[in-house]
Amino acid sequence: MSGNSFGKLFTVTTFGESHGIAIGGVIDGCPPGLELCEADLQLDLDRRKPGTSRYTTARREDDEVQILSGVFEGKTTGTSIGVLIKNKDQRSQDYSNIKDRFRPGHADYTYEQKYGTRDYRGGGRSSARETAIRVAAGGIAKKYLKDYFGVQIHGFLSQLGPVKIDEVDPAITNTNPFFCPDASKLEALDEYMRELKKSGDSIGAKVSVIATGVPAGWGEPVFDRLDADIASAMMGINAVKGVEIGDGFKVVEQKGSEHRDALTPQGFASNHAGGVLGGISSGQDITVHMALKPTSSISVPGSTIDVDGNDIEIVTKGRHDPCVGIRAVPIAEAMLAITLLDHCLRHRAQNAQVKSRTPPIPGQAKE
Amino acid sequence: MSGNSFGKLFTVTTFGESHGIAIGGVIDGCPPGLELCEADLQLDLDRRKPGTSRYTTARREDDEVQILSGVFEGKTTGTSIGVLIKNKDQRSQDYSNIKDRFRPGHADYTYEQKYGTRDYRGGGRSSARETAIRVAAGGIAKKYLKDYFGVQIHGFLSQLGPVKIDEVDPAITNTNPFFCPDASKLEALDEYMRELKKSGDSIGAKVSVIATGVPAGWGEPVFDRLDADIASAMMGINAVKGVEIGDGFKVVEQKGSEHRDALTPQGFASNHAGGVLGGISSGQDITVHMALKPTSSISVPGSTIDVDGNDIEIVTKGRHDPCVGIRAVPIAEAMLAITLLDHCLRHRAQNAQVKSRTPPIPGQAKE
Amino acid sequence: MSGNSFGKLFTVTTFGESHGIAIGGVIDGCPPGLELCEADLQLDLDRRKPGTSRYTTARREDDEVQILSGVFEGKTTGTSIGVLIKNKDQRSQDYSNIKDRFRPGHADYTYEQKYGTRDYRGGGRSSARETAIRVAAGGIAKKYLKDYFGVQIHGFLSQLGPVKIDEVDPAITNTNPFFCPDASKLEALDEYMRELKKSGDSIGAKVSVIATGVPAGWGEPVFDRLDADIASAMMGINAVKGVEIGDGFKVVEQKGSEHRDALTPQGFASNHAGGVLGGISSGQDITVHMALKPTSSISVPGSTIDVDGNDIEIVTKGRHDPCVGIRAVPIAEAMLAITLLDHCLRHRAQNAQVKSRTPPIPGQAKE
């Protein structure tokens, strides 16, 4: 309840600082009987982990996850699942120069104002390192959704600075270090990033996640809407400044006759809504987009103040991602999976005995 | 916990259907000692209420709120506050024709899939009528924030279909039925809406809310971030499909050197972040934008199915807002106020004894 | 979250003071499809209501409950249920003399210390009047448990001062104003209460509740155990100072060989555990006992202080129950029903797909 937990029935609680001994968490509420082992989580952890390409931070971490409880003889038991990842490559000396200064655009200043203290090594708790545990927890949710419902979750980069992705081919996404689903844009991305690194600057990005196979009926009608919880999940990822469901901000200029998705016996005719109506899933693909700001940890000098309020210049050394949006792809997938499983369980709690009079209709036909 | 409550320490729980006897709610967690009477809530309820102009639904409701508990001798007592608004103008006959059909773009179909039943009169629980209680609860939060912290919350229309607002003059906002802060756009809005009503169609809109005077330090670092909770609050408003904090989706094309807001002893030099860093308020203005879809309740005929799965044509009669975005302005203000007060109390719980080493610096200087 | 809600998935939130306009509440999480009308709730409200016999307070209230939402065409819709009971017989003048004084043994002093203020009329929020809404909410839970699982809940007086009940015949309980299940003790109770009223004093009581037909498997293993939540539910009833499950404090002197309930293919051989093992229901009867203190509102003079800290003598006038334990019977039943339904839903959320290898065995055979 103090901000380190997410989800009401499938609940993820995390702990750990960037340069502490370890990061970890507790996943509570996973139904019993799910086949689960560390390898199921490692795949996404490896996709997120630093040091895998020249486009991400040079910090090297194995991010090897250990499941400490809640799994017995290869299956979940229904009790809480403890996970742990030890920190290895912690060059704390890199950070001592920011101990008494507030990097502009970073959480340094707000942590100081809130807590009167902060673990300044590597950003402490505000570091993206914490998201590794979200990815581990998301791996459990993904597996449950896939094994029991056939839900598939596909995240990808849809824009990086000026480079917009046009084609979405899921088969391409995981073949390149950008999570880019459009083969024709790989060269442009590579070139843009090479120039960017030279300049010492960083860049924003847009990331998308699509969940296919979500049954109709998940979500709640007023406050804990499926889309509201997705918005919270995504805006809760470091650096996210905007979230869209379906057509998002495009709806501002749409007319009602244009936006509404016709229902036909053969399925929905379109998917402007992004799979959620009145806060409840419609059975269509859930489509989510988010904007990630450029990291403030750059080597371009900037103006700021120190803890005593003096005007100073700052240059952030250390090892940082020039585009944090790239590694956000598996994080966004994980958070969507966690949100969906949470709502799956909530739906089941209240409506296990419900029979709708109308059989579900198919989602939008792919042409 | 079943979706009709919002907030963890300042908690709003609502009930009521569009065409039931009454709508109401419980506001739990308001500190004692706040001067409060019905008139404090009525002002915003009147701004939201239907039937006030030709641009909104013709349904006429007084929306007269009654405070049933929690206030004694003109002040809150610290116990739960019950509020009630009776429904008056319920023309249920208008809706009998949609009893067995699913309006495209509406929650009819998803409610049926979730619950196997629905109160179809006027949209039942999915009607915007429910938001009147959010506005009442928001009135309490607004008053507390203003009386104890000097926080001011200003919501306004920033785009309606093709009409974009350029100037933001708070003095204009409440002088016109559009909540438009730009006097030079009133004629264009009037003309656009007149044409729209003739066509029987509806239009999307963009709404903005700004909170001024929020102290640094409110928010939580990982999941229950101030911006994540704001995103949930806004995406939880009927028809919202996108939420931005600060520069929002513009960050996708920004560089780090451009985006980060420099701190100077005289204050922040800019506010791209929208007043939130690392999930915690920075002391700058909190700036939020949202996209609202065009309502699906229009008189332009559309394709859908009935409860038996048959292909049918549908025309929604009844009285509807041609642009639901307009009346969303006081709702968005209310939800921002509720979210801020919730985080104010959460901050106080854990950090009441904290003294920051650095005194807060001013927000961005207005030129 | 500020103390006026109970239950995590079946959630009851109440509001209202003893002498305000009305008391009410929101019941959130009731599954859709339950047949429900006001009469279903009125029965228990009438059992609880004051003014029904000379053994309870003379205040007369109809306690007529109104369902304001969440029920449509005679069935619950799955949305939140608003309930309201108007206050009628509020003789506020009776209480003005305690405005500035703290009745010993009452919440006057602690409310003042907590909130710096209180609605002193009739005890305000600390009055037992608030429990009427718990009884209404409990009526919904009872009906669901009975209709879908055949669960029956039977509460009764098991001791009043020195008068101990020996026989438990459910057929007797509701035939007398004491909720006494033992016909042979009615005369002793009547005589004791007559003498007590003459003396102007009050007396404690022991109340028991038994739930029959609860399936095995409800409850959680570590903190939110079924018995822990029952303990919270009962200790949360005004005046309760002790709670027991099964043999309760008798276990202190029991040996393991004596206490453990043998399992046999024909059923459990005994029920010392009271139907809960490891926090989870066993399929046996859930048996709960509680101790209720004598009310402090008596006409025997007592010593106390006023708000300025002066030593004074106090005599509580007004209309009070000489034994608050009596009317606690329907309240205890309601709280047990709410707790059980909450755990039913929680169990279903996580374990809907579980098949135990061992079929449930019967509870203890009644001889």
Next chain:
Amino acid sequence: MSGNSFGKLFTVTTFGESHGIAIGGVIDGCPPGLELCEADLQLDLDRRKPGTSRYTTARREDDEVQILSGVFEGKTTGTSIGVLIKNKDQRSQDYSNIKDRFRPGHADYTYEQKYGTRDYRGGGRSSARETAIRVAAGGIAKKYLKDYFGVQIHGFLSQLGPVKIDEVDPAITNTNPFFCPDASKLEALDEYMRELKKSGDSIGAKVSVIATGVPAGWGEPVFDRLDADIASAMMGINAVKGVEIGDGFKVVEQKGSEHRDALTPQGFASNHAGGVLGGISSGQDITVHMALKPTSSISVPGSTIDVDGNDIEIVTKGRHDPCVGIRAVPIAEAMLAITLLDHCLRHRAQNAQVKSRTPPIPGQAKE
């Protein structure tokens, strides 16, 4: 929310099975600035740990706790605190014989009914081993309450089978393996336990906890009462079957004139209420008593069934406490500390600005 968390603002979430790799947990909501190191937690862990005397289980565990996060430069940072204790002495072979059988009086059967599976090694999640993490978390709460409020928490054995403790001398409690505060009863306890071990049986116990120095005003008025939350905390400890606050079940035979605690300018004249009035602390000592059942893991043969429903005889081998009540003393202290700190933070959230008109009066004078 799935039962492995306790507390709303100071929240403890635990994981781990008796014979898994490790047990651990996350403590969320601890205010920043508290001086804290492992040694602060180890003291109580050593009091709880097995293998310390011949009266407890012979399993030997160091129970050495590691703090993995949330503490920086010797002080808490306000972020979540991860704790870990590795399991060492896990003789899993001891338990293979109960894999397919349900020990009577144990959670084996109910886990099977709930989850369809269980980690049977050493009782898995239902083992008292899990409580080590509660003790670690309680150590943090205790330290905060002591450092900031001077609150002291004293737990002790008040009865073991037929041996009742008469005198309570806190100086004695931690000098003997029984946590017995009465030096004159040590011989009787020793003798009773020696006989008991010979017989292979187990015995129940009564444990008490007293918190001194709790300010008036902590607690909530209706459901989340301080006493209701204490009842939940205590009933949530393995083997507890009854909880009392203050005079507990003695109130059944008390009169109002006898029970109510007079307030005088010099302080309360008595403490029948146990420090809680109307769910809110009065400033008096909080006094709590609980009954713990005899463990079912005994070597006296018993009747039960196996997973296929066959009638069998069972003898529990392995290493068990003949009286689980003894080691419950530090657990009960921990749970009381956690509950109090949670309510301290909740009170502060809502009432930080409250000034009572009446200065707090002292608790009951000790003669």
